[in-house]
Amino acid sequence: MSSQHPxxxxxxxxxxxxxxxxxxxxxxxxxxxxxxxxxKVPTFGAFRGATxxxxxxxxxxxxxxxxxxxxxxxxxxxxxxxxxxxxRKRPDQMPSQFHANIPLEIIYTVVPVIIxxxxxxxxxxxxxxxxxxxxxxxxxxxVLAYRWGWRFTYENGQGRPQGVTIQTTAPPRALALPATSxxxxxxxxxxxxxxRIVLDSNDxxxxxxxxxxxxxxxxxxxxxxxxxxxTTRTGVFRGQCAEFCGLYHSEMLFSVRVVPxxxxxxxxxTEQQRQAKQGATS
Amino acid sequence: xxxxxxxPAVIGHPEEHEHxxxxxxxxxxxxxxxxxxxxxxxxxxxFFLLAGVMALVIRxxxxxPDSTVVSQHTFNELFTxxxxxxxxxxxxxxxxxxxxxxxxxxxxxxxxxxxxxxNALSYWLYLTGGLTMVGGFLTVGxxxxxxxxxxxxxxxxxxxxxAGPDMWIVALVLTGFSxxxxxxxxxxxxxxxxxxxxTMFRVPVFTxxxxxxxxxxxIAFPVLTAALVMLWADRHLGTHIYTVAGGGVPVLWQxxxxxxxxPEVYILALPFFGVVTDVLATFxxxxxxxxxxxxxxxxxxxxxxxxxxxxxMFTTGTxxxxxxxxxxxxxxxxxxxxxxxxxxxxxxxxxDFTASMYFGVGFLVVFLFGGVTGIFLASPPIDFATHxxxxxxxxxxxxxxxxxxxxxxxxxxWWPKMFGWMLRERLGKLSFWLFFIGTWITLISWYIVGLHxxxxxxAEYSASTGWTTLNQxxxxxxxxxxxxxxxxxxxxxxxxRTQVRAPGNPWDGQTLEWAAASPPVHHNFTWLPPIRSxxxxxxxxxxxxxxxxxxxxxxxTAPSDPAAVKTAHGQDVGEERHP
Amino acid sequence: MKVESRFLLFLSMFAAVTASxxxxxxxxxxxxxxxxxxxxxxxxxxxxYYWWSRRMTPxxxxxxxxxxxxxxxVVGAFPGSSIWPFVLGLGAAxxxxxxxxxxxxALFGLTLAISAVIGVIVESRRGxxx
Ligand code: HEM
Ligand SMILES: [Cu+2]
Ligand SMILES: [Cu+2]
Numbered sequence: 001m002s003s004q005h006p007x008x009x010x011x012x013x014x015x016x017x018x019x020x021x022x023x024x025x026x027x028x029x030x031x032x033x034x035x036x037x038x039x040k041v042p043t044f045g046a047f048r049g050a051t052x053x054x055x056x057x058x059x060x061x062x063x064x065x066x067x068x069x070x071x072x073x074x075x076x077x078x079x080x081x082x083x084x085x086x087x088r089k090r091p092d093q094m095p096s097q098f099h100a101n102i103p104l105e106i107i108y109t110v111v112p113v114i115i116x117x118x119x120x121x122x123x124x125x126x127x128x129x130x131x132x133x134x135x136x137x138x139x140x141x142x143v144l145a146y147r148w149g150w151r152f153t154y155e156n157g158q159g160r161p162q163g164v165t166i167q168t169t170a171p172p173r174a175l176a177l178p179a180t181s182x183x184x185x186x187x188x189x190x191x192x193x194x195x196r197i198v199l200d201s202n203d204x205x206x207x208x209x210x211x212x213x214x215x216x217x218x219x220x221x222x223x224x225x226x227x228x229x230x231t232t233r234t235g236v237f238r239g240q241c242a243e244f245c246g247l248y249h250s251e252m253l254f255s256v257r258v259v260p261x262x263x264x265x266x267x268x269x270t271e272q273q274r275q276a277k278q279g280a281t282s
Numbered sequence: 283x284x285x286x287x288x289x290p291a292v293i294g295h296p297e298e299h300e301h302x303x304x305x306x307x308x309x310x311x312x313x314x315x316x317x318x319x320x321x322x323x324x325x326x327x328x329f330f331l332l333a334g335v336m337a338l339v340i341r342x343x344x345x346x347p348d349s350t351v352v353s354q355h356t357f358n359e360l361f362t363x364x365x366x367x368x369x370x371x372x373x374x375x376x377x378x379x380x381x382x383x384x385x386x387x388x389x390x391x392x393x394x395x396x397x398x399x400x401n402a403l404s405y406w407l408y409l410t411g412g413l414t415m416v417g418g419f420l421t422v423g424x425x426x427x428x429x430x431x432x433x434x435x436x437x438x439x440x441x442x443x444x445a446g447p448d449m450w451i452v453a454l455v456l457t458g459f460s461x462x463x464x465x466x467x468x469x470x471x472x473x474x475x476x477x478x479x480x481t482m483f484r485v486p487v488f489t490x491x492x493x494x495x496x497x498x499x500x501i502a503f504p505v506l507t508a509a510l511v512m513l514w515a516d517r518h519l520g521t522h523i524y525t526v527a528g529g530g531v532p533v534l535w536q537x538x539x540x541x542x543x544x545p546e547v548y549i550l551a552l553p554f555f556g557v558v559t560d561v562l563a564t565f566x567x568x569x570x571x572x573x574x575x576x577x578x579x580x581x582x583x584x585x586x587x588x589x590x591x592x593x594x595m596f597t598t599g600t601x602x603x604x605x606x607x608x609x610x611x612x613x614x615x616x617x618x619x620x621x622x623x624x625x626x627x628x629x630x631x632x633x634d635f636t637a638s639m640y641f642g643v644g645f646l647v648v649f650l651f652g653g654v655t656g657i658f659l660a661s662p663p664i665d666f667a668t669h670x671x672x673x674x675x676x677x678x679x680x681x682x683x684x685x686x687x688x689x690x691x692x693x694x695x696w697w698p699k700m701f702g703w704m705l706r707e708r709l710g711k712l713s714f715w716l717f718f719i720g721t722w723i724t725l726i727s728w729y730i731v732g733l734h735x736x737x738x739x740x741a742e743y744s745a746s747t748g749w750t751t752l753n754q755x756x757x758x759x760x761x762x763x764x765x766x767x768x769x770x771x772x773x774x775x776x777x778x779r780t781q782v783r784a785p786g787n788p789w790d791g792q793t794l795e796w797a798a799a800s801p802p803v804h805h806n807f808t809w810l811p812p813i814r815s816x817x818x819x820x821x822x823x824x825x826x827x828x829x830x831x832x833x834x835x836x837x838x839t840a841p842s843d844p845a846a847v848k849t850a851h852g853q854d855v856g857e858e859r860h861p
Numbered sequence: 862m863k864v865e866s867r868f869l870l871f872l873s874m875f876a877a878v879t880a881s882x883x884x885x886x887x888x889x890x891x892x893x894x895x896x897x898x899x900x901x902x903x904x905x906x907x908x909x910y911y912w913w914s915r916r917m918t919p920x921x922x923x924x925x926x927x928x929x930x931x932x933x934x935v936v937g938a939f940p941g942s943s944i945w946p947f948v949l950g951l952g953a954a955x956x957x958x959x960x961x962x963x964x965x966x967a968l969f970g971l972t973l974a975i976s977a978v979i980g981v982i983v984e985s986r987r988g989x990x991x
Binding site: 045 | 575650
């Protein structure tokens with residue numbers, strides 16, 4: 001980055017340049033974090049994201065968090081320094097009555113504009129990655145949210161029903177169990193493949209929220225939301241309705257199980273047969 | 283008889299005005315902005331305490347997994363009423379109906395608000411509206427339980443039947459009109475009742491912020507009222523404005539609500555920006571740094587705040603993400619200007635650390651991080667991951683806690699002026715530290731538990747989530763904060779029992795309220811100093827230390843005797859009367 | 862009056878610009894209409910003040926060199942005290958509650974509100990009760 005400026009100019013412009021140099025640190029770190037791919041950096045409390053979309057969000061989070069923390073620390077330091085250093089020492093102490101400094105004010109208008117422009121750029125890039133939908137998803141799942149449960153209907157990549165529906169069966173209880181409990185439905189997804197989710201609701205607004213995917217989206221009556229999950233690792237993840245939907249909102253749980261594609265195929269066939277038999281008998 | 287207010291001449295004589303009736307009848311019939319302002323503040327503080335108790339119940343419920351302290355239904359009522367009371371009945375009315383009502387007329391040198399009877403009507407609408415909202419608890423089905431945002435179609439007659447939700451709607455219409463009337467009053471007062479020489483660019487930053495807040499109220503509240511009327515029509519007249527069944531559009535409610543809701547956030551915040559600006563300047567013994575920049579920043583924030591509403595709707599999948607994200611980011615620029623100006627105001631000052639100043643600096647420290655996390659949330663991908671989680675709860679409580687600091691800052695600063703006796707400084711500082719420590723304990727655990735995926739508005743969770751410890755810490759923090767508020771109440775009681783009389787100008791204040799008596803007489807002033815800058819009282823008290831600008835302009839003519847300044851300038855202006 | 866009008870006109874221009882950008886990028890009608898309303902809200906009073914500010918001699922409060930004696934005298938008539946705002950508020954609240962509990966509360970409410978309006982008019986004619 002910028003080289004040193006050995007003792008030049010007046011004290012004043014030197015200080016100003018120091019301010020600028022300080023301000024460039026967040027960008028360096030931000031850029032660094034994004035280039036590194038974010039895999040080596042700490043998570044700052046967040047999930048790394050078990051989908052490609054969620055991981056893109058995670059990288060943005062790390063960059064923004066570092067930039068935000070640096071800005072916060074600089075401003076906090078200035079506030080506390082001013083508060084500590086300029087305490088009244090004598091009751092009759094009379095400070096100089098300066099009240100403006102136009103060049104300084106311009107600097108601290110322009111610098112935030114630049115910061116904003118940079119983070120806006122990274123935001124738009126990430127947002128496009130997260131919201132992109134593939135033309136040829138491997139699988140489609142129609143998710144219906146309702147008070148108080150979920151229904152996952154499997155369709156193939158072309159949207160043809162595959163005869164598999166997973167649904168909340170028990171009525172809401174007074175107390176929530178672990179999300180992975182068999183009380184709640186489980187969405188099974190193939191690892192490494194892109195699955196299209198088609199989401200809506202038939203009563204009030206709900207939100208399909210999978211913390212480990214760093215993703216939530218409203219399920220709304222009258223408006224269908226469409227997005228992709230491209231999972232990156234196997235595992236079981238908890239999910240929950242995040243938008244308040246009435247009395248048993250806290251009980252509206254589900255889980256997501258990501259399995260290797262082969263296992264997914266087996267699971268789908270077994271479920272097809274089981275559900276077909278069930279349909280025949282009932 | 284109607285009082286014909288007269289502007290006192292330069293060297294006035296205290297006029298003995300009638301003080302009106304005393305007692306309950308005096309309170310019911312008063313149209314004095316000072317009485318109304320105090321009523322507003324007191325009522326708002328009562329709602330604050332009530333909503334605070336609800337918060338403690340919520341926190342107690344969440345302190346353990348599988349908790350059954352309250353039922354799910356009660357829990358839903360509690361968070362709805364906690365949020366509604368805090369936002370609709372505490373912060374806004376306290377700041378705008380209370381502090382602004384009391385101090386805007388005084389800061390511009392006016393005898394009262396422009397429309398005193400309308401002002402009184404505002405208060406009565408606020409009080410009846412507030413009682414109506416709380417009254418929902420007395421109905422058979424209980425109070426409203428759809429969150430303070432009342433999203434359609436959850437708020438329709440099928441999903442939320444009963445009188446409680448209707449009372450919530452009616453209450454908001456009443457308090458909405460109350461806010462609109464006060465808005466009209468404040469704007470008119472600032473435009474038409476300023477004292478001679480009080481040009482717009484000499485109006486103190488506090489009053490400027492209240493003026494801009496007033497305009498924002500006029501922009502935002504009518505939209506809310508209209509949205510509520512349509513919601514009522516959906517519930518009772520069989521219209522289908524927000525319900526899909528008859529061809530309505532649920533997301534329309536969100537668009538209307540947040541078009542009110544985001545400006546509302548600044549309606550709550552701008553007043554306290556103003557309070558803190560005045561307080562920092564006074565206790566630093568300096569003029570506000572970048573006075574004009576402050577005002578332009580306030581106006582820009584207000585303007586931008588009308589174009590960011592859908593950042594609350596990123597996860598609906600129905601809004602234009604880049605537009606709202608960019609507009610929201612841009613608000614950081616004027617807010618940043620304000621922060622640096624606040625720092626500049628303290629810079630090389632002579633800072634007196636009173637309790638009020640503690641809360642002022644506390645406001646800066648807390649609000650700053652609320653702003654930073656707000657920037658995170660203005661990024662749609664990050665909002666997808668954290669929307670409706672405790673991360674958001676932490677973000678906006680960081681902001682609203684800062685407003686509570688602003689409220690205490692204002693109370694400690696202006697209490698002597700309003701009541702004529704001082705609050706105890708040491709108890710004030712104790713209250714500050716408790717509140718400050720509690721704030722961070724609570725907020726940090728909320729941020730983390732939110733990132734771990736805990737949604738908001740859940741009545742309970744299972745231990746398998748791993749959220750238990752963080753929730754316990756958060757609850758502990760909430761009780762520490764409550765202790766801070768309790769110390770404030772003790773402070774008021776102690777200071778009231780053994781009163782220390784307040785002088786007219788205990789803090790070496792700069793703006794016109796410090797030229798009035800403590801408390802001010804009826805119609806406020808018996809005497810006004812000449813107004814030559816945005817801090818006339820300071821100029822009068824420290825003629826050798828006025829701001830450079832004034833200094834330069836007047837250096838040639840200004841005699842050192844302040845009384846002479848007045849007459850010197852009185853001569854060269856015609857005898858034009860006030861219209 | 863000049864600063865006041867410029868302040869309102871600035872808000873109005875800002876809303877006009879954002880309204881058009883918003884409309885042409887989203888074609889979302891609710892938000893565009895509301896932004897347009899903001900534009901009008903600034904434009905009407907702002908334009909009026911602007912028109913007026915060019916015609917009037919500056920008021921003492923717009924004059925940087927005015928002294929207190931320039932504004933001395935009557936500022937306006939301020940009602941000393943009045944029971945009618947309270948009655949009107951109560952009446953309005955009871956009328957509003959009719960939307961919850963049925964029209965019977967409106968009977969009381971409207972009675973109170975109408976008497977309050979009459980009361981205020983009479984009071985203003987007589988010069989008010991103190
Ligand atoms: C001691 C201080 C406070 C504590 C401990 C507290 C606690 C809480 C908690 C735990 C919730 C989440 C309820 C949930 O989502 O389940 C909540 C929600 C909320 N709080 Fe507070 N709060 C406090 C002060 C305030 C203040 C000062 C304000 C505003 C001025 C405020 C405004 C809100 C709002 C608007 C909500 C959202 C309600 C909703 O989801 O509909 N709170 N509060
Ligand atoms: Cu829900
Ligand atoms: Cu907002």
